[in-house]
Amino acid sequence: MVKAAILEDVEKLRVVDYPEPEVESNGLLMRMELCGVCGTDMHLYNGNMKIPYPVIPGHEWVGVIEEIGEEAKGYEVRGNTLDVGDRITVVPGTNRYCGDCYFCRFMPHKPTLCTGRKVMGVNMSSAEIPHLLGGWAEKIYVNAEKFWVYKVPEEVSPEVAVLNEPMAVSSRALERAYAPGLPTYKEGFGVGQSVVVQGAGAIGLLAVATAELAGAGTIISVDVVDERLEMAEKLGADHIIDMRQFETADERVAEVERLTNGLGGDVVIEAVGIPVAVPEGINMTRRGGKFIEVGHYTDPGNVEINPHVICNKDMDILGSWTYPPTQFGTVLDLMRLAADRLPLDEIVTHKYRVEDAQKSIDTLKARKGIKHALTGP
Structure with a gap:
């Protein structure tokens, strides 16, 4: 039995x-x-x-x-x-x-x-x-x-x-920022570009790890739990934004801009799953950047968004719903690369x-x- x-x-x-x-x-x-x-x-x-x-x-x-x-x-x-x-x-x-x-x-x-x-x-x-x-x-x-x-x-x-499965979700979310785009001209994710990840649960942490393995430049993790923020740093986050220290959305957006030369993130990934994180993430995204929504797999309700911000920033907002089955192969290769570099086993x-x-x-x-x-x- x-x-x-x-x-x-x-x-x-x-x-x-x-x-x-x-x-x-x-x-x-x-x-x-x-x-x-x-x-x-x-x-x-x-x-x-x-x-x-x-x-x-x-x-x-x-x-x-x-x-x-x-x-x-x-x-x-x-x-x-x-x-x-x-x-x-x-x-x-x-x-x-x-x-x-x-x-x-x-x-x-x-x-x-x-x-x-x-x-x-x-x-x-x-x-x-x-x-x-x-x-x-x-x-x-x-x-x-x-x-x-x-x-x-x-x-x-x-x-x-x-x-493997949650990292398939995370890596596919980052890949959504690749295309359409011309990384050389700062359109779409490319080597050396900044990535902001909202939320440091498993999906957010594995998005940080994927960004690190993919050659991102500045990586910023946003969360409120010490254990998760410490793990984000181990996995490649260059900066952490502790929501207990930066208590308001405006303060957190300002800190992202400070850490990105006043621009905002080239790519922002929402992995919190709370509606209020979405407009905040949009505001963290630089003009011409990409905002990836991967946190809302069920419907927790609505949130107010100012469409002028989206228009003015000429930005892309992309949803990411799970992953194609080929993504498991991508992740197994990433895990091999990470073996001596990142403590995924922790x-x-x-x-x-x-x-x-x-x-x-x-x-x-x-x-x-x-x-x-x-x-x-």
Whole structure:
């Protein structure tokens, strides 16, 4: 039997035992080593998203293959052969159950817009066989024909690989600032350009790390928690703006301008998820710069924005909704580059067993730690 934490209804989490499923030719059963607990999981728990209960939450995991079908051995997306004992990570979302909606047909380069998109740990119920369709379980069943499977490089530890999914979100957000643009003429992100990141949770911190690895110039992190601000500096932030010291939006905007020769950030990434951060981030962006909105995956309400500021700055405002499945490959390469440069393995500060998933939720609600993860058997 396999222990799993299932969400049965709003704020109703229970630990159950599921039987191990039979592995089909195109599938694999993996032992979960680590699975992140993230903001989306909290939204699911709080009932902010419509899902088909019961659901095993968790969509950020790394683990080791315990059993694999013959077909699945050839489904590693980079062409590697998969076998028992391999450490892998899996892109949790796929549009391969659809293919017929408008976005699948006419915008295949943006699979995350698919109206029939399936996401393990989010909108796939555990009610029926194979049950184990989320990361908060000791073992996870993956249809390797439908979901992209990546073999984890030897240089990347499980403590780092578990960050693959949130770093895919962060790195794609920064990549949104690349185009359209001419970096040589300060349009779009380029080497040596300034990046401001609002929020130093996992997404914000990994945006800082991505900017550092991508060759950004001045990197500024904005937050209110000492532990997070200290981690931002470890990951490459040249300056931090402590919101307890700079209490108003005007003060924080003025500090960004001071640190960027009076201009504002070339790129500003909003990773807070609070509406009032959006107009503040727009004001932090220099004229001709780019503002990237990646923090609002659910709808927390409205905020007032002055459209004259956008027009006057001749700026770009770009949304970033998850990532294409190719982004996992980008992140694994970034993680290899970061191995001796950045302490990505320090981002996960709290670990809990699957049966203690509720403790992780309660601790997160108390805003303790940076990143939480559940551990496997």
